[in-house]
Amino acid sequence: MNGYYNTGYYNMNTAGTATAARRTGKTGRVSRAVRRNRRTIAFVVSMVLCVFMIVYLSCIASQIQAKNNDLEEQNKYLEAEIDSLSNEITDETTLDKLEKTASKKYGMVYPNSSNYVKIKDDSKTSRNLANEIKDEVYG
Numbered sequence: 001m002n003g004y005y006n007t008g009y010y011n012m013n014t015a016g017t018a019t020a021a022r023r024t025g026k027t028g029r030v031s032r033a034v035r036r037n038r039r040t041i042a043f044v045v046s047m048v049l050c051v052f053m054i055v056y057l058s059c060i061a062s063q064i065q066a067k068n069n070d071l072e073e074q075n076k077y078l079e080a081e082i083d084s085l086s087n088e089i090t091d092e093t094t095l096d097k098l099e100k101t102a103s104k105k106y107g108m109v110y111p112n113s114s115n116y117v118k119i120k121d122d123s124k125t126s127r128n129l130a131n132e133i134k135d136e137v138y139g
Contacts, residue, residue: 091097102108109115117136119129 117133119132
């Protein structure tokens with residue numbers, strides 16, 4: 001004897017622990033019904049796991065879609081704000097608006113003959129610019 005004895009439903013070793021396989025006769029092979037039951041149980045367990053995975057992945061996909069919808073809404077809001085700011089910049093930087101601001105806020109005027117100084121381009125002179133302006137204005 002090799003340390004095992006057959007009780008009919010379980011194989012018992014000499015230490016008294018049982019293995020959970022029902023074996024037929026003295027050959028030690030598992031019966032067809034037991035193999036078929038094992039396959040059926042394995043198939044059912046794998047199908048249940050597949051269903052749980054599908055439900056879980058669907059949940060994740062719906063969360064991602066909700067986040068995507070929120071981001072698209074924020075993007076539309078930001079695009080509208082950018083358009084508004086672009087229009088405001090365009091309105092504020094027209095030539096008429098700039099001339100109006102320069103004349104009213106900063107007191108700038110277009111030059112005429114009385115409010116500008118003509119500087120001669122005389123490369124032969126060694127005098128500095130300040131002396132030439134002084135001579136032109138006072139002299």
